[in-house]
Amino acid sequence: MIKRGFDYRYDKEQKELRLIMPEELKNHFFASIYCRGEIMDRSQGDPGIIWASLSSNFNNIQLVAPHQVHGTRVIPSSSSFALPLRTEADAVFIDSSSDAIASLRFADCCPVVIASDSPDPWMLLLHSGFAGTAKNIVGKTLTMLYEEKGKEWRKDRTWAWIGPCICMECYSRKFDDPSTQDALNFFSPDNFYIKNGLVHFDIKGEVIKQLVQCGLPYDNIYDSSDCTCCSNGLYYSYRAGDKISRIFLLGGNTTKLI
Numbered sequence: 001m002i003k004r005g006f007d008y009r010y011d012k013e014q015k016e017l018r019l020i021m022p023e024e025l026k027n028h029f030f031a032s033i034y035c036r037g038e039i040m041d042r043s044q045g046d047p048g049i050i051w052a053s054l055s056s057n058f059n060n061i062q063l064v065a066p067h068q069v070h071g072t073r074v075i076p077s078s079s080s081f082a083l084p085l086r087t088e089a090d091a092v093f094i095d096s097s098s099d100a101i102a103s104l105r106f107a108d109c110c111p112v113v114i115a116s117d118s119p120d121p122w123m124l125l126l127h128s129g130f131a132g133t134a135k136n137i138v139g140k141t142l143t144m145l146y147e148e149k150g151k152e153w154r155k156d157r158t159w160a161w162i163g164p165c166i167c168m169e170c171y172s173r174k175f176d177d178p179s180t181q182d183a184l185n186f187f188s189p190d191n192f193y194i195k196n197g198l199v200h201f202d203i204k205g206e207v208i209k210q211l212v213q214c215g216l217p218y219d220n221i222y223d224s225s226d227c228t229c230c231s232n233g234l235y236y237s238y239r240a241g242d243k244i245s246r247i248f249l250l251g252g253n254t255t256k257l258i
């Protein structure tokens with residue numbers, strides 16, 4: 001089944017959601033989301049165990065798998081940050097100099113991939129959950145990149161993918177929780193509603209707003225539109241009871257796999 005920007009693979013016992021790269025990026029990058037399945041069940045969210053099962057399909061290249069802390073730090077997809085190191089970070093940056101594959105793990109938080117061939121090919125994997133979205137990890141990372149790449153960066157040659165994450169109906173927080181109050185000052189009013197003393201947040205909607213605010217054309221944003229909790233048979237959801245296993249986002253440089 002193909003959804004705009006995504007290709008679902010139901011091969012064998014491990015479901016996979018591949019990101020479809022536009023022509024401009026096909027020869028540079030690949031990215032894929034490993035959903036609920038045998039390898040992810042068995043690995044229980046441990047990237048070392050996941051990679052022991054998958055690395056032979058990827059030229060046995062080293063894996064960067066940061067210790068995710070709901071912050072905004074970016075690390076490079078470099079062997080100097082690869083396993084067994086677990087540096088604290090929530091984003092990984094890939095370009096032609098990257099000598100490792102990048103990964104992140106999720107169970108309701110929003111997987112975000114941003115890639116461009118302007119002014120040179122680069123790709124970012126981001127972990128944008130409730131806290132990361134309230135800290136605007138997407139906007140901060142893209143602003144940092146803009147300062148580095150300057151006016152040469154063409155946003156019309158930049159694409160973003162939003163992977164499966166918890167929907168607004170399934171994600172609620174207590175109204176009087178301090179982090180809820182902070183987020184109410186930050187999230188756009190379109191992206192939350194209050195019901196029965198609970199605030200429902202649309203994390204994905206806020207991420208899309210942040211991408212558009214950074215200048216990405218709306219048509220260049222691909223939304224898997226799946227909820228991890230509503231579609232718990234396909235994905236892992238912390239709120240639906242998956243306390244250990246995780247969805248695994250993997251992305252890297254295609255040329256390093258040859």
Ligand SMILES: [Zn+2]
Nearest residue numbers: 167170227230
């Ligand atoms: Zn849902």
